[in-house]
Amino acid sequence: MTLLKKHLALLGFLLAAAAPAFAQQVIRLSTTTSTENSGLLQYLLPKFEAKTNSKVNVISVGTGKALELAKNGDVDVTLVHARASEDKFVAEGHGVNRRDVMYNDFIIVGPENDPAGIKGSKDVLGAMKKIVDSKSKFISRGDNSGTDQMEKGYWKQVGSQPQGPAYVSAGLGMGEVLNMAAELRAYTLTDRATYIAYRAKTGLQIAVEGDPKMFNPYGIIAVNPQKHKEANYKGAMQLVEWITSPEGQSLIGSFKVEGQQVFFPSYKGEK
Numbered sequence: 001m002t003l004l005k006k007h008l009a010l011l012g013f014l015l016a017a018a019a020p021a022f023a024q025q026v027i028r029l030s031t032t033t034s035t036e037n038s039g040l041l042q043y044l045l046p047k048f049e050a051k052t053n054s055k056v057n058v059i060s061v062g063t064g065k066a067l068e069l070a071k072n073g074d075v076d077v078t079l080v081h082a083r084a085s086e087d088k089f090v091a092e093g094h095g096v097n098r099r100d101v102m103y104n105d106f107i108i109v110g111p112e113n114d115p116a117g118i119k120g121s122k123d124v125l126g127a128m129k130k131i132v133d134s135k136s137k138f139i140s141r142g143d144n145s146g147t148d149q150m151e152k153g154y155w156k157q158v159g160s161q162p163q164g165p166a167y168v169s170a171g172l173g174m175g176e177v178l179n180m181a182a183e184l185r186a187y188t189l190t191d192r193a194t195y196i197a198y199r200a201k202t203g204l205q206i207a208v209e210g211d212p213k214m215f216n217p218y219g220i221i222a223v224n225p226q227k228h229k230e231a232n233y234k235g236a237m238q239l240v241e242w243i244t245s246p247e248g249q250s251l252i253g254s255f256k257v258e259g260q261q262v263f264f265p266s267y268k269g270e271k
Contacts, residue, residue, distance in 0.1 A: 062145025073228030142169030
């Protein structure tokens with residue numbers, strides 16, 4: 001064998017031996033539709049994937065379903081926005097290392113003619129009572145998402161909610177619900193990021209904003225490897241660490257929809 005052939009053979013052997021080390025890892029992420037519909041994940045994840053030689057497979061559903069997937073070990077990490085449900089998920093041992101990631105806010109949007117007369121209000125409960133009293137149509141996510149859980153909590157505080165044909169429980173993601181609200185000339189509760197992404201195509205107007213009760217925080221949680229040995233805990237924690245790192249937090253703050261910042265980084269260090 002010539003010296004060149006020996007060198008080529010050795011190079012081939014070394015590359016073959018090193019191949020597993022360079023294999024791309026897969027990280028399964030369940031998340032709420034708002035992070036997907038807004039375009040945030042399409043903006044963030046390619047940067048993380050390139051840096052860590054990873055492929056993040058995203059399952060975009062409501063928060064309730066996202067946590068259920070994590071509870072069953074069908075994903076490695078979850079990014080959601082329903083703090084009480086997140087805390088319960090961790091307390092029951094399904095998730096570990098929860099961290100704050102970012103926040104935005106909820107708003108009520110509706111048709112331009114504003115049949116309930118709530119436009120300009122900063123009182124979400126008062127506005128929702130007017131929606132009930134005026135028998136105006138309201139579209140609910142109806143999917144146990146973070147938005148749906150927040151909406152149900154508001155109706156409970158109001159003490160009533162729209163009845164009969166005035167209330168449509170869609171069982172759909174935020175983008176689809178916004179399209180439905182536009183078609184039916186109805187009100188709906190939405191996160192601001194998805195609304196801005198869909199504003200031009202729906203023509204819906206902001207009716208209620210600015211109430212502290214409409215604060216919308218997001219958290220990321222790794223699936224507990226003690227409960228699910230097959231979970232990619234290492235990959236999950238790489239994503240948790242990166243999205244709460246100065247780089248990840250800066251990218252979240254720089255993401256814009258229609259020229260407007262829609263998510264605000266909130267990680268302040270481990271608690």
